[in-house]
Amino acid sequence: MKHVIIGAGVAGITAARTIKELDSNAEVVVIGDELFLPYRRCQLTEFLCDSIHRDDLLFFSIKKLNELGIKLRKGEYVKSIVPSEKVIKLHHNEVMHYDKLLIATGGKPGLGLVLRPFKKHIHFYYSLYDTLILKEKLPEIHKCTVSGDGVSCLDLICILHNLGKKVTYITRGERATFGLEEDDFEGDLHEFLGKKGIEIITGEQIVSVEESNQGYKVETIQQKTLTTDIVFAWDFYKPNISFIEGSAIEKKLGILVNTHLETSEKDIYSAGDCVEIYHPSIKDYWINFGLPNALEQGRVAGMNMSGQDEEYKIRDTITFNLMGKSLKARWWK
Amino acid sequence: MRYSEITIRFCGIAGDGIVASGKILAGACANIGLHVMVNNIYSAEIRGMGKSSATIRFSTSKLYSMGDGLDLLVGMKGKESIIDLRDVKAGGNVIYDSSVIGDVEEEDSLVSHITPEIQGHGLPIQKLANEATGTNQGKNLVAIGAICYFYSLPPEMFVDQIKSVFAHKGDHVIDVNIKAFNLGYEYFKEHYPLNNQFEIDKIQSPGH
Numbered sequence: 001m002k003h004v005i006i007g008a009g010v011a012g013i014t015a016a017r018t019i020k021e022l023d024s025n026a027e028v029v030v031i032g033d034e035l036f037l038p039y040r041r042c043q044l045t046e047f048l049c050d051s052i053h054r055d056d057l058l059f060f061s062i063k064k065l066n067e068l069g070i071k072l073r074k075g076e077y078v079k080s081i082v083p084s085e086k087v088i089k090l091h092h093n094e095v096m097h098y099d100k101l102l103i104a105t106g107g108k109p110g111l112g113l114v115l116r117p118f119k120k121h122i123h124f125y126y127s128l129y130d131t132l133i134l135k136e137k138l139p140e141i142h143k144c145t146v147s148g149d150g151v152s153c154l155d156l157i158c159i160l161h162n163l164g165k166k167v168t169y170i171t172r173g174e175r176a177t178f179g180l181e182e183d184d185f186e187g188d189l190h191e192f193l194g195k196k197g198i199e200i201i202t203g204e205q206i207v208s209v210e211e212s213n214q215g216y217k218v219e220t221i222q223q224k225t226l227t228t229d230i231v232f233a234w235d236f237y238k239p240n241i242s243f244i245e246g247s248a249i250e251k252k253l254g255i256l257v258n259t260h261l262e263t264s265e266k267d268i269y270s271a272g273d274c275v276e277i278y279h280p281s282i283k284d285y286w287i288n289f290g291l292p293n294a295l296e297q298g299r300v301a302g303m304n305m306s307g308q309d310e311e312y313k314i315r316d317t318i319t320f321n322l323m324g325k326s327l328k329a330r331w332w333k
Numbered sequence: 334m335r336y337s338e339i340t341i342r343f344c345g346i347a348g349d350g351i352v353a354s355g356k357i358l359a360g361a362c363a364n365i366g367l368h369v370m371v372n373n374i375y376s377a378e379i380r381g382m383g384k385s386s387a388t389i390r391f392s393t394s395k396l397y398s399m400g401d402g403l404d405l406l407v408g409m410k411g412k413e414s415i416i417d418l419r420d421v422k423a424g425g426n427v428i429y430d431s432s433v434i435g436d437v438e439e440e441d442s443l444v445s446h447i448t449p450e451i452q453g454h455g456l457p458i459q460k461l462a463n464e465a466t467g468t469n470q471g472k473n474l475v476a477i478g479a480i481c482y483f484y485s486l487p488p489e490m491f492v493d494q495i496k497s498v499f500a501h502k503g504d505h506v507i508d509v510n511i512k513a514f515n516l517g518y519e520y521f522k523e524h525y526p527l528n529n530q531f532e533i534d535k536i537q538s539p540g541h
Contacts, residue, residue: 072449092431094442
């Protein structure tokens with residue numbers, strides 16, 4: 001039985017390990033688009049500020065892969081899936097057969113139409129590659145401009161501030177909230193960041209980023225001009241599943257799965273941040289972001305791909321730590 | 334990573350410009366004072382048939398052998414390059430053509446044989462060469478452009494060498510080959526911006 005797993009993040013690697021633990025004779029191939037061994041994305045910030053070494057990010061060594069007999073293929077992209085023939089096509093036109101397929105490609109940040117033309121001047125803070133580039137540039141950076149949403153954006157603002165950088169945060173909203181439940185923060189997050197020295201510009205939107213003598217010139221929709229050493233921006237974070245276009249795999253924003261993590265196509269499963277799963281409380285599909293969910297979904301998908309009958313149980317909240325404070329996020333709010 | 338010596342092998346079939354690749358890379362390195370060794374292996378068969386390879390080792394200090402493994406394998410033809418993967422050092426790199434036309438079976442794919450100890454880098458060699466030259470030629474220059482960026486080597490050393498090697502073929506041939514080189518360089522700059530450093534400033538004078 002050949003199991004092919006697209007995605008070498010937490011969900012994909014957990015599924016691979018689960019399959020091999022249940023059936024050591026199974027052939028397991030994991031295809032990851034990053035150039036690195038599987039690492040903990042959630043610890044990139046610690047690596048950025050030198051709290052941990054690069055090797056400490058890894059959660060699955062070559063030795064462990066070899067011991068379990070998992071074949072990892074790094075730095076490769078899947079171009080398309082043909083469920084009727086049970087094959088996937090890779091970016092270099094290689095054709096690979098599968099018996100069971102898991103899609104665990106996670107989510108990724110992206111830019112909308114307005115900012116896309118300025119992509120080469122804009123940094124993401126998402127992958128180890130992004131972090132390595134940022135780490136190289138850090139000594140020359142003094143002023144940073146950040147525009148985005150979600151906990152990862154807040155995390156970036158905090159780390160840049162803690163590293164002694166001057167941070168300007170631009171948000172379309174009236175307050176800087178990052179989609180968090182502020183009740184858990186014993187006060188107002190917007191005020192808290194302001195007191196920490198973060199400049200917050202509300203009701204605004206970056207419309208252009210150009211190189212200038214002093215780094216970059218940022219223009220906003222209300223014709224405000226800022227100079228900065230680096231620009232971080234993203235308009236959305238969404239499932240990384242463009243390669244399923246043309247297949248009959250059902251999707252909304254993410255791939256739709258049942259509680260066994262099966263997609264609409266036979267022998268194709270999906271897990272992690274690229275999945276939308278039916279949530280009985282909100283009576284709709286929703287994306288179950290975050291590390292604990294990825295771990296659990298990887299385990300459940302691996303079991304079901306090996307012929308077990310395991311159901312994924314939805315978790316309601318994810319807890320984050322921000323400057324020593326515990327925060328809970330409920331993404332559907 | 335920082336390097337003071339590098340071993341690169343170009344691998345393909347007759348007609349891929351393998352020997353010319355070695356000549357350009359080795360010549361460019363020698364011209365700026367690096368120590369260079371070259372080993373060409375090619376068959377006596379006609380164009381398009383038979384495997385050929387050129388291994389180039391260059392260093393800031395004197396060389397006495399071809400070394401104990403490859404830092405970089407350039408697989409111009411995937412299937413023919415598979416066996417050469419065994420010579421790539423742990424932590425070494427492979428550049429492969431990601432613009433192959435037609436389906437490739439898993440067992441014939443160079444990429445499918447790359448182990449996690451080695452890093453593969455896709456480069457649309459064929460596509461960029463076509464874009465630069467309008468023909469199937471220039472693939473080797475696309476790869477050399479990528480290598481130039483990958484090891485932070487000065488592009489001028491290659492541009493000068495291209496002008497010298499192709500001088501007898503006229504300006505058009507020089508121009509399209511420089512274009513092929515630039516396309517390879519820019520592709521790697523955009524897709525693999527985190528490059529390595531070859532410590533060119535540590536070149537030792539011949540007396541050392």
